[in-house]
Amino acid sequence: MSRPSLISLQEWAVRCDLAALYRLAALQGWDDLIFTHISARVPGPDHHFLINPYGMMFEEITASSLVKVDADGQKVVPSEYDVNPAGFIIHSAVHEAREDAQFVMHLHTVAGVAVSIQREGLQPLSQHSLFPLASLSYHDYEGVALNPEEKARLVADLGGTSLMMLRNHGLLTLGRSAADTFLKMFMLQRACEIQIAAQAGGGELIRIPAPILAGIRAQSDKVMRGSGASLAWPGLLRRLARQNPGHDV
Template sequence: MIVEALPKLALKGKVSDVEWQQRVDLAACYRLVADMGWGDLIYTHLSLRIPDTDTYLVNAFGVAFDEVTASNLVKVDLDGNILDDTPFDINPAGFTIHSAIHEARPDAHCVIHLHTNETIAVATQKDGLKPLSQYSMFSLPSLSYHSYEGLAVNDAERKRLQRDLGDTNHMLLVNHGGLTLGPSVGDAFMRFYDMQRACEVQLMLQAAGQDVVAVPQSIQDNIFAQANVVHSGTTGGQKAWPSLLRKAWRLDPSFME
């Protein structure tokens, strides 16, 4: 059996220092998503806007998350046109959701969209995410839903997705998965981490078949302000991200190539 080798690129020193750091951060995020077991083979996407540009980084189609490197990320415009000299393609259908969000939300520098079992399961429950854990408290104040319409490939659904998202930073896509966005890779990652854990806990509680104690509404109303104090006005992503970069390095430093 012949195993096809993945083409190796080396863009360090050939792009700006700012773009290179964005590439490193996003590649690390792909590796961390793979390590957490949140991936879906070569499907689903994480995208990142390069600061002060209208260009975006996304994974090459056909490259597994644990093969993503800073150099093999593909640079595209909002229409999904490839701007790099690269041997790789992207999945245009997969970038549709990301481009719609980047278009509507200039603050959404990073968008993470994944098909985890737990986010699909909770998104598809009639009542969605419930206030059953501290993790859910971080998502509920800024959570939206989008109904399933099949593959998100048409402009009409793009508009509905943008409308449903509004100014929220967490979204559960019914029958489909979860999505978070943020001003940095670390923020988007931490938001997905919290939402994923909230969904996991909810399903565990439901599987136990016991009566549960929901978080009182008075605490729900106050939790977002409390979280802002704890995280100095952020999701905590900036604080957590350096340690997550070190974790990615320990897993496999090749993401920085």
């Protein structure tokens, strides 16, 4: 790990975690070439955040290559890469509105987009679905996210939830740590995959009873963040070190 001298220890730690999220998303097959984004708030009072260099593949991203932008989407330090303007609209809206949104992950997975198109959205069909359903919201599609006026509507729809389906578009999760944010996305994505597979199998689907869904809300925080995330994250980093090392440079 080689930290540039102008970057603080605190920012470098965030950069390493964010670069790990990008590479882990690629390992999971969640990337969409260069067209989705994961961001992180930079520690400190300046309201800066880090996002991917537009044009770099997820498996290539490193801590030092991430682009730092301000609240207006302007680069804070020089970079040969620009920032995806749609990425800035979505991510800046969430970072500005939610103090707990240290990391924001937005993906266009096949299963995630497929379920976002369904009128009922995510249904209580599997154990995996119960945890996302405890904190899931929806935002209707308004076209490619280039209109700053959409930010207020997206934030209003997000409310106090930490997982969102962008209708006809994809998935979004947020968290206080990279670990929390990744595990929320893993559970949401896996629940979508299971739902699509179950629907493809045909026949009547058995929905989990409402009392069980209500009861799981009390347990979701423990599974989706805290102990569950902190246990999974070191293993994910070990997998990354084996399969695609070099994110922390």
